[in-house]
Amino acid sequence: MTGADGSRPDLPEPPDGAQPLDDGPVIDPLDPLGLGDLPLDHVPLGELPPDLLGPSRRTDERVDDAVTVAVAPHEGAAGESVTGRDVTADAPEPAVAEERVPVGEERTGTPQEAPEAALRGPEDAGAASSAAPPSVPTSVVPRVVVRPPRSGWARLAHAMRPRTTQGQLITAGLCALLGFALVVQVRQATDTQLGSLRQNDLVRLLDETTTRTEELEREAFDLQRERDELLSGSDRQQAALDAARRTAAMQGILTGRLPATGPGVRITLTEPDGEIRPVTMLHVLEELRNAGAEAMELNGHRIIASSAFTGNRGAVELDGAAITSPFRWTVIGDPDTIAPALEIPGGAMAQVRGDGGRGTVEKSDRVEVTAVRVLPDPVHATPASDEP
Known part of the structure; x- marks a missing residue:
């Protein structure tokens, strides 16, 4: 700093008679840049x-x-x-x-x-x-006031935060106005359409609506009934299937297509003193049928409704197949009925003894008829339909 006369009062004066240290510039510690009185x-x-x-x-x-x-x-x-x-x-x-x-x-x-x-x-x-x-x-x-820097998750959450802009608000308002206008227009069109009709047209429209309602009710009733039939039809169908199976089993036993088992008798005929005739064998068969025999087998051959005995004395044939003594019958039926029927005086066993043969009848609670027949298909007969 300099005074009014250009001197530097803040610098120390050298002693009297002393020489300055050097001729270089002197740096003022209060003004190191040498700015002087510069504002x-x-x-x-x-x-x-x-x-x-x-x-x-x-x-x-x-x-x-x-x-x-x-x-x-x-x-x-x-x-x-x-x-x-x-x-x-x-x-x-x-x-x-x-x-x-x-x-x-x-x-x-x-x-x-x-x-x-x-x-x-x-x-x-x-x-x-x-x-x-x-x-x-x-x-x-x-x-x-300095805030600490945010973490990565905080920045991500801030970036993904939904922001409502002015354009979105304007779009939402326009959509609401458009929907309201459409609803009002539809209502006005409906009211105008019905209001412009004449009385006759309104009556006709009411009749058509009533008729359509009745048709729909009838259709709903039919569908409900069909539904009930379908629900109960399974039971009826199962019952019919069971009945058909029972009928088929019974017919198979009677026709000889299926083996059978049940209570019955075993009959054995021998020829110790003579030979049994075919007609005597036929009398035994007829007596068994009359006594209620359901399934019969003779020497491994199944006897059916069309079976027949042929041949001569001592050479009996069953349906064309030769059979020899002893003649073993296996019969399924009521043993208490079949056994007495064979022993009737003048009956089947009496004819066997008349031919010189002998016979025994053995009752059993369970006998098996294992022989079966393969029936040929009918050539001329066909099942009759239920329709007239």
Whole structure:
């Protein structure tokens, strides 16, 4: 700093008679840049020494890179505006909490000394304070609260959060209006269509509707009845199937197509004193049928309704097959009825003894007829249908 006469009172004077140390420039510790009386308001903030910036300035320069702070311009002593620097932030969004503090104050609320007053001496400071009126700050600097960076999941949730835009709201409103208009138009068309009809047309329309309703009711009744028949038809069908199976089994036994078992008698005829005639064998067969025999077998041959005995005495044939003594009959029927019927005087056993033969009858609770016949298909006869 220089005084009114151009001297530097803040520099020490060399002793009398002493030579200066050197002719080089002398650096003033209070003015290392050699700015002299240059007003500090004309110097950019980035060129001021850190010692002249004050604690508030140095603190602002160390603000976290994650936040961008825009310092509002303020007017200097000469009326020129000085703009602070911008700090580029890497954070995804700026902070929201702000507190406005005057430019000339620190964040703690303590007034900050102006750089120009720090460079001037006590005398200059007093003169400057008396000559120039105090400046009032015209802008404020926002104080920013730094938020920690968000995690990846938080960013993803924030990105996927549904956002309602103005276009979507407009589209929804238009769709609602369009639907309302369509409903109103349909109702008006229906009312107009029915209202424009004459009385005769309305009566005819009512009759057609009533007729259609009756037809639908009849159709529903028919469908319900068909449903009931289908539900109960399975039982009737099963019953008919069981009856058909029983009939087929009975017919198979009577015709000799199926083997049979049940109570009956075993008859054995021999020829110790003579030979039995074919007609005597026929009398035995007829007596068994009259006594209620249901299935009969003779020497491994099944006897059916069309069976016949042929041949001569001592050479009896059954349906063309020769059979020899002893003649063993296996008969299924009521043994208490068949046995007495054979022993009737003048009956079948009496004729066997008349031919010189002998016979025995043995009752049994269970006998088996295993021989079967393969019936030929009818050539001329066919089943009669139930239709007339």
